[in-house]
Amino acid sequence: xPALSLRNIRKSFGATAILxxxxxxxDEGEFIALVGPSGCGKSTLLRxxxxxxxxxxxxxxxxxxxxxxATPRDRDIAMVFQNYALYPHMTVAQNLGFSxxxxxxxxxxxxxxxxxxxxxxxxxxxxxxxxxxxxxxxxQRVAMGRAIVRNPRAFLFDEPLSNxxxxxxxxxxxxxxxxxxxLGTTTIYVTHDQVEAMTMADRIVVxxxxxxxxxxxxxxxxxxxxxxxxxxxxxxxSMNFIAGRLQANGLPRFVADDGTLLxxxxxxxxxxxxxxxxxxxxxxxxxxxxxxxxxxVDVVEPTGSETHIALRFAGHDIIVAFRNRIGARPGDxxxxxxxPEHVHLFDAQSGLRLN
Amino acid sequence: xxxxxxxxxxxxxxxxxxxxxxxxxxxxxxxxxRIAAIDWRVCAALALLLAVMFPFLWLVxxxxxxxxxxxxxxxxxxxxLDSFRSLLQGDFLASLINSxxxxxxxxxxxxxxxxxxxxxxxxxxxxxxRRIALWVLVTRMAPPIAFTIPFYLxxxxxxxxxxxxxLVIVYLTFNLAIVIWLMQTYFASIPQALEEAAYxxxxxxxxxxxxxxxxxxxxxxxxxxVLCFVFSxxxxxxxxxxxxxxxxxxxxxxxxxxxxxxxxxxKIAAAGTLVMLPVVxxxxxxxxxxxxxxxxxxxxx
Numbered sequence: 210x211p212a213l214s215l216r217n218i219r220k221s222f223g224a225t226a227i228l229x230x231x232x233x234x235x236d237e238g239e240f241i242a243l244v245g246p247s248g249c250g251k252s253t254l255l256r257x258x259x260x261x262x263x264x265x266x267x268x269x270x271x272x273x274x275x276x277x278x279a280t281p282r283d284r285d286i287a288m289v290f291q292n293y294a295l296y297p298h299m300t301v302a303q304n305l306g307f308s309x310x311x312x313x314x315x316x317x318x319x320x321x322x323x324x325x326x327x328x329x330x331x332x333x334x335x336x337x338x339x340x341x342x343x344x345x346x347x348x349q350r351v352a353m354g355r356a357i358v359r360n361p362r363a364f365l366f367d368e369p370l371s372n373x374x375x376x377x378x379x380x381x382x383x384x385x386x387x388x389x390x391x392l393g394t395t396t397i398y399v400t401h402d403q404v405e406a407m408t409m410a411d412r413i414v415v416x417x418x419x420x421x422x423x424x425x426x427x428x429x430x431x432x433x434x435x436x437x438x439x440x441x442x443x444x445x446x447s448m449n450f451i452a453g454r455l456q457a458n459g460l461p462r463f464v465a466d467d468g469t470l471l472x473x474x475x476x477x478x479x480x481x482x483x484x485x486x487x488x489x490x491x492x493x494x495x496x497x498x499x500x501x502x503x504x505x506v507d508v509v510e511p512t513g514s515e516t517h518i519a520l521r522f523a524g525h526d527i528i529v530a531f532r533n534r535i536g537a538r539p540g541d542x543x544x545x546x547x548x549p550e551h552v553h554l555f556d557a558q559s560g561l562r563l564n
Numbered sequence: 565x566x567x568x569x570x571x572x573x574x575x576x577x578x579x580x581x582x583x584x585x586x587x588x589x590x591x592x593x594x595x596x597x598r599i600a601a602i603d604w605r606v607c608a609a610l611a612l613l614l615a616v617m618f619p620f621l622w623l624v625x626x627x628x629x630x631x632x633x634x635x636x637x638x639x640x641x642x643x644x645l646d647s648f649r650s651l652l653q654g655d656f657l658a659s660l661i662n663s664x665x666x667x668x669x670x671x672x673x674x675x676x677x678x679x680x681x682x683x684x685x686x687x688x689x690x691x692x693x694r695r696i697a698l699w700v701l702v703t704r705m706a707p708p709i710a711f712t713i714p715f716y717l718x719x720x721x722x723x724x725x726x727x728x729x730x731l732v733i734v735y736l737t738f739n740l741a742i743v744i745w746l747m748q749t750y751f752a753s754i755p756q757a758l759e760e761a762a763y764x765x766x767x768x769x770x771x772x773x774x775x776x777x778x779x780x781x782x783x784x785x786x787x788x789x790v791l792c793f794v795f796s797x798x799x800x801x802x803x804x805x806x807x808x809x810x811x812x813x814x815x816x817x818x819x820x821x822x823x824x825x826x827x828x829x830x831k832i833a834a835a836g837t838l839v840m841l842p843v844v845x846x847x848x849x850x851x852x853x854x855x856x857x858x859x860x861x862x863x864x865x
Contacts, residue, residue, distance in 0.1 A: 261760050281763040288764045294757035298779045308765035355765070 210273050212237040212395045213258070213363060218267035220253055220419075227253045229419040231267070240389050240396045242410035244403055244442070250419040251399045255365050258397065259288050271362060282311075287356035288365040292372065293348045295340035301327070301351050302336040308359045326358045329391075346377050353388070363395040370405065382408060403443050407431070415439050433553075437560035440488050440553055446517060449527035450486045452557065457481035463552075467524030469502055472549040480554075480563060488553035491517065491530035494545050501544025504529075506537045520545070620840065627833035634829055647830035648838070656835055659817035663839075666728050666813060667796035670735035674792050677736075678743030679785070683773060685744065686751040687759075697748070704741045712805055719806055726808045734806065735796040742795065743788055750784035751777065787853040790846045797843060814839045 211234035218231040227250045235241050243251040256262040258269060260281035269276050276284055287308075295304050305326060306319040314322075327333045330350045340348055349369065356364055366385070370378045386409050389396055400406055406413045407427045414424040415438075423435040427443075434440035440448045453465040457480050461473040471487060492515075495501075504522040511517075516531045522545060529545065537543060554563040626634065628643040651657075685697050715734060716725075724730035754777050762772035778785070803813040812820075818835045821828040 259760075259764060261763065280768065281760075282766040282768065286764070288761070290757050290761060292755070292757055294755065294761040296758060296761070296776055298776075307762075311766035311771070355761075359765075 211235055211270075212239070212272060213397075214268075214270040215254075215258070216268045216270075218254065218257065218269070219265045220250070220257060220262070221265055227419050228257075228264075231416075231419070231421055233414060233421065233424065235395060235397065238393045238395055240386075240409060240411045241398065242406035242413045243397065243399045243416060244401065244406040244413060245416035245422075246442070247401060249416040251401075251416050252367055254416070255288075255367055255397060255399045258363075259286055259365050260284050285359075285362045286365060287359055287361040287363070288367065289352045289356050289369045291368045293340075293352040295348060295351055295355075297340055300337050300339055301332060301343070304340065304351055305332075305336075305354050305358050308355070312359075322358055326354045330354050330357075345373055346381065349373065349377075349381055350384075353385070357388070357392065361394065363397065364389075366396065366398040366400075368400055369398075370400075371402075385409065404445060407443065413443070415442060417442075433562070435562050437486055437488065437555040440555065444490060446491050446528045446530065448488045448490050448553070449522075449525070449529075450488050450555075451523050451525050451527075452486055453484075453523075455480050455483045455485050455554070463487045463554075465523040465525075469523035471502070471523065471547060471552075472500075473552060473554075474549045474564070476554070476564060483563070484557035485563060486555040486557055486560070488555060489527075489547040489551065491528045492532070493548045493551035494529045495548060496531075496535075496543060497546035498544055501546045504543050504545050506539055506541045506543060508539060509535075509537055518543075623833050623836050623840075627830065627837045629830065631830055647834040651831050651834045651838070655820075656814070656817050656831075659812050660814045660838060662728060662811060663797060663813040663815075664842075666731045666735065666811075667793050669728075670732045670739060670796045671789055671792040673732065673736050674739035674743045675785070675789060678740045679747055681740075682744045682747035683751050683777070686748050687756070697744070700741050700744050703737065708738075708801055712802070715802070716805060725806060726810050728811045730806055731803060731811060731813070734802050735792075735799065739792040739795060742791055746788045746791070747781070747784065750781040750788075754780050783853045787850050790850050793846065794843050797839075 213235040215231055215233045215235075218228050219226070220228040231250075231254060233241075243254060245251050253262060257264050260276070260279060260283075264277065267277075271284060271286070296307065299307065302320070302323050305323045309319045309322060310316075323336070324333065327336060330353065332347065332350055332354060335343065335347060340351065343351065352369070369385070370381050373381060382405060385398075389409075398406075398409060410427060412424060413427050413430055415422040415430070417438055422442075423430060423439045430439060430443050434443060434448075437450065441450070451463075451465050451471070453463055453471075455473075455476060456462040456464055457476045457478045461476040463471040463473050463485070465471060465487070502523065504520040504527075506518055506520055507526070508519040509516065510519070511534070514532075516533075516535050518529050518531070518535065518537055520527055520529060520543065522529075535543075552564075555561060556563055625639075627647055628645070629636070629641055630644045631646060633641055681700075685693055719725040719730050724733070758776050758780070759772045762776045763769075767775060798815065799813070800815040803811075803816045804819070807813070807816060814835065818832055818839070821831045821835065
């Protein structure tokens with residue numbers, strides 16, 4: 210039995226459909242990341258699970274019990290908000306212990322539990338402070354502690370790291386993942402940052418316009434994206450797409466719109482002549498002096514560990530990433546060849562994967 | 565800083581002036597420095613304050629003067645509390661207590677009804693929200709005199725004329741608009757995510773309001789309460805028209821000291837001082853909140 214099960218969830222605000230028929234089963238202890246561009250409905254879905262937003266139709270089951278109409282307090286779910294939402298008039302200890310106090314626990318038990326939670330989060334010395342006296346990272350930890358202290362059935366995170374600076378974000382990312390490994394609580398994590406989703410989640414659910422585009426393990430999504438949207442959304446820098454036509458008879462080839470011929474692995478002959486998008490990730494290009502195709506260098510971006518080069522290739526602007534250092538300059542010409550075993554083919558109309 | 569200060573410039577000029585006579589420049593420089601030390605803005609503020617405060621100060625000194633020296637020209641006199649004493653022995657005390665009861669009751673009721681109304685108008689995005697909020701405000705747009713005849717007739721018909729309850733109801737109708745509009749800005753400044761966090765932590769709608777929203781708006785609540793109290797306390801017009809003997813408030817009672825036999829100046833002054841006192845005390849106590857109340861929601865925190 211799944212820990213949390215969503216069936217045919219629909220939600221509209223006025224005439225705008227936000228969620229269209231979302232179904233998802235989440236296992237006990239799983240770390241799920243909901244990702245998608247802004248406006249895709251991921252935050253609304255999270256708020257529906259929390260009980261902060263009513264749903265139009267569909268069912269939510271928590272541990273086999275239907276909770277559609279349960280109030281947030283009856284759901285036994287904790288949530289970490291994007292702006293932390295700490296109570297400004299309470300100390301850190303009161304913030305952490307608020308839910309326990311409401312549940313009618315004895316003061317001694319509350320303070321014992323608060324200290325238990327505060328210590329591993331590094332908040333033990335800050336219990337008498339008020340939220341405004343804390344740094345961004347400390348506030349983030351208090352918000353997490355407030356969720357942990359109740360021992361809830363599930364954690365919901367709503368873009369919790371988006372208000373932190375880049376360095377702290379990476380550090381908190383690791384802390385949240387370590388926390389999940391320690392507690393093993395079912396977690397649903399909303400983010401628009403696909404790197405966060407890739408690094409933290411057991412399973413990623415990609416949403417777009419209120420529809421689940423694809424759900425799966427991070428590397429499965431990376432290696433075999435089900436459609437062109439997921440292919441372009443997952444991975445940074447994102448996948449390059451070249452529009453053209455398939456030639457499946459004889460030696461399979463891809464003919465780009467400007468006539469460039471690109472290599473392919475085996476392709477079913479039924480696809481001959483089909484208009485497709487030819488997708489290659491930036492790291493799946495090789496410099497090939499014999500069979501390579503000429504590409505003009507536009508911009509070179511060294512990141513230290515990798516070199517990203519923006520090029521004009523087969524009539525398209527693409528990005529290529531090299532692990533080794535390339536001494537290219539703008540205006541230079543490189544001979545590039547995509548690795549055929551890493552080529553993704555998508556239908557030009559529907560965007561669905563073909564190979 | 566010094567360039568903004570005319571005194572400092574004068575001092576600098578005097579200092580730079582030719583030193584033909586040893587004694588004269590030194591004296592001028594010393595004088596200029598004296599003048600420079602005076603902050604003219606403070607002087608201007610004090611002068612303005614004195615002008616504004618003069619009627620009030622005059623009233624207070626009048627109440628303390630002995631009866632036989634009421635309009636004496638000397639500011640030096642032996643203060644006496646006789647006028648206050650005779651005031652409290654007469655009927656004025658009853659009026660003062662009545663004022664207190666009516667103002668407190670109308671303030672309490674306005675908050676009791678207005679605060680939840682303001683909360684609902686802020687948080688509940690229903691279709692007629694803006695229209696209802698505007699209707700509430702419209703009650704304050706007409707001049708009070710427009711309502712006197714309807715109120716008078718309705719009160720005479722219902723037997724509320726010359727009762728404390730009648731006054732409480734009138735002040736309630738006027739204060740509600742203040743409470744609802746002021747509190748809306750305070751509630752709007754509390755992020756909704758805080759209430760949502762409270763729901764998740766185990767509060768109901770009422771619990772989140774009581775434990776999170778209300779404590780955070782407490783300063784605004786205090787400021788609003790004081791405004792309501794002061795408006796009710798200071799009202800003269802309705803109290804004059806809707807009361808006769810039983811339910812007169814202090815401002816109306818003061819008028820009764822203007823009689824055919826003569827005007828009882830010392831009692832008028834003493835009564836005026838007593839009526840002013842709670843207003844001054846409350847305003848001083850919550851003045852920082854009052855300013856924040858006026859500007860709440862204008863700037864994002």
